[in-house]
Each structure stands twice: as structure tokens, then as C-alpha cells.
Amino acid sequence: MEIGRGNGYDSRMRADRILAEVRGPRVLDVGCASTNVRPDSPRWIHRRLVERFERVWGIDRSVENVARMREADYRRTIVADAMEFALTERFDTIVAGEVIEHLENPGRFLDRARDHLAPGGRIVLTTPYPFALFNVLYAFLKYPKTCENEDHVVWLCPRTMEELARRRGLAVDRWEAVEDYKPESDSRPYRWFVRGLGAIRPVVPKRLRCNALLFVLRKVGEAEISEPRPTAARR
Numbered sequence: 001m002e003i004g005r006g007n008g009y010d011s012r013m014r015a016d017r018i019l020a021e022v023r024g025p026r027v028l029d030v031g032c033a034s035t036n037v038r039p040d041s042p043r044w045i046h047r048r049l050v051e052r053f054e055r056v057w058g059i060d061r062s063v064e065n066v067a068r069m070r071e072a073d074y075r076r077t078i079v080a081d082a083m084e085f086a087l088t089e090r091f092d093t094i095v096a097g098e099v100i101e102h103l104e105n106p107g108r109f110l111d112r113a114r115d116h117l118a119p120g121g122r123i124v125l126t127t128p129y130p131f132a133l134f135n136v137l138y139a140f141l142k143y144p145k146t147c148e149n150e151d152h153v154v155w156l157c158p159r160t161m162e163e164l165a166r167r168r169g170l171a172v173d174r175w176e177a178v179e180d181y182k183p184e185s186d187s188r189p190y191r192w193f194v195r196g197l198g199a200i201r202p203v204v205p206k207r208l209r210c211n212a213l214l215f216v217l218r219k220v221g222e223a224e225i226s227e228p229r230p231t232a233a234r235r
Contacts, residue, residue, distance in 0.1 A: 014126055014180040015045050017214050018097055021124045024053035028091045028116065030082050030109075031099040032058025032074075033065035039072055045097050050074065059085050083108040090118040096125040098212075101152045110168040114219060122173070123217040129177055130155040132211035133204065134193055161215055170217045177210035 029046050038044040046069075049056045059080040060066050069077045080087075082096070083105050094113045100106045113123050128135065128149075139146035147155070156164070162172050181194045197209060 014097065014178055014212055014214070015043050015048065017176070017178050018045055018095060018124055018126065019048060019052065021122070021214070021216050022049065022053070022093045022095060023122065024092055025055050026089060026091045026093075026118065027053050027056045028087070028089070028094045029056060029058040030085075030094060030096040030113070031060055031102075032077060033060040033062055033069060034097065037065055037068045037072065045095065046074065049095065055089075057087070057089060057091075059087075083112065085112055085116075087116060089116070090121070091116055092118050092121050094121070094123045096123065098126055098128070100125055100156065101127050101149075101154050104153055106154060106156075107164060107168055110165065110170060110217075114168060114170055117219060120222060121218075123170070124214070125217070126178070126180075126212050126214045127156050127161075128152070129211050129213045130157055131207070133197070133208040134190075134211055136208075137193075156213070158213065161213070165215075165217055166220075169220050171220050173216045173218050175213060175215045177206060178212050178214055179210050180212040 027049055029049055032046045034044060034046070039047050042048070046056070046058055056076060058066075058069065058074065058077040059082070060069075060077065061079065061081050063079050066077050066079045082099055083103055094116060096109070096113070100109060103109050110123070117123070135148075138148055142148075158172075158175055161175070165172050181197070183191060183194050185191055185194075197204065201209060
């Protein structure tokens, strides 16, 4: 997908990459409200999961947002904590987009996700990339405030995610860096940065311009995960 168009980026990149790794039909979306319920946004992953797969469940700790989702006819949504959830269903894929960095015990979340995987299942998660050019510049200019989002409590990179997964009986099957900029942000400096990065994108190494990481995890002892098969959209 081309993402360096005009003065900004295709903000659907992270959602599209998540969808490419999801295998159904049973899918759990952890943190399904994504801060705000946005059924009309292509960036809102839960709607796109429901459109594509037969049995999609969602959990979120926000009582208000879960109520809004149910009012919007997303009935398989419940109020639950990502570190404590216990469901009777087992899932082919568990999705957690930009969730793990908010958790004071990310290992506990991986425990709960691992225990809810069906045989051959996978965990697909994304998290901000700490060494992206934007994050490095922000940390340098704002030091000691080295993280833009005050709700984040942990940074993860490929090496630390591999070790965290290993300690929880999981293995990183594959990972990649992706671009997930939002040109419509309310922050003027952020919009200037995105426009500037778009202009010089061809000469900026991927490891600097990408600002998110995507990981696909599996249980230790199970075969390596093959590429997901295309799934027809629900009618």
C-alpha cells in the first residue's frame, strides 16, 4: 500500500495490517472501543472485524463505551479488564491494537490471551515504536517528559517483546514496523511533522519513519503460523 500521498499518510495503515494477520472465524478484540466508538471511521478496527468474520467478540474496560457499542448493535461486547478477562469461548485470533502499552502488567495480559487461544490460534497486537523519529525527537525536546501519551506505562521494542513473550509461554512468530500517522490530529506541531516527514519520506529509513510495531504471537510448542488465508467479507 502506498502511504506517502500528498502532504500526509494513509492513516488506515495499522488497521489494514492488523486485518491482514487475522484468521477467523472466532475473533476477540481487546480494547474494542479504541478510546472512542467510531463506526464511520476506517481506522476503527472493531467494525471492520465484524464485517469480515462470523464470530467477533469485544472487551473493553469502559462501561460507557461498551454501552454505546451495544446501542450501535455490536452485541458481543462486554465490560472486562484486559489483564483479568475470563471467557468461555476460545479464539482463532485475539487482536489488541495499541493496548499493551497502557497496562501496568503486560505479562498478565499475555497470560489471559494465551489461555483464550484455540489450537493454532494467534495474538495480533500493535504498540508504539519507541525509536521512531517522532518519538526520539519528542523525548529529546521534552526531556524528561519522554512519552507524549500520559496513559502509557511501558515501551516495547522487538527485543523486549520477544523476551516478554518467552516468559509467558509465547513466541513471536513475526513482527514488522508500520506507519500510523494521523494528519487530522489537533496538534499543530504534530501535523507539521507529518507533512514534513511525508515530503522527505523517500530518504528516511523505514526504521525511523515507522512509528508502530505489529507482532504476531503463538503458543510455544505449536507450529509456526502460516500466512493467513483471505476471508470473504460477511454479507
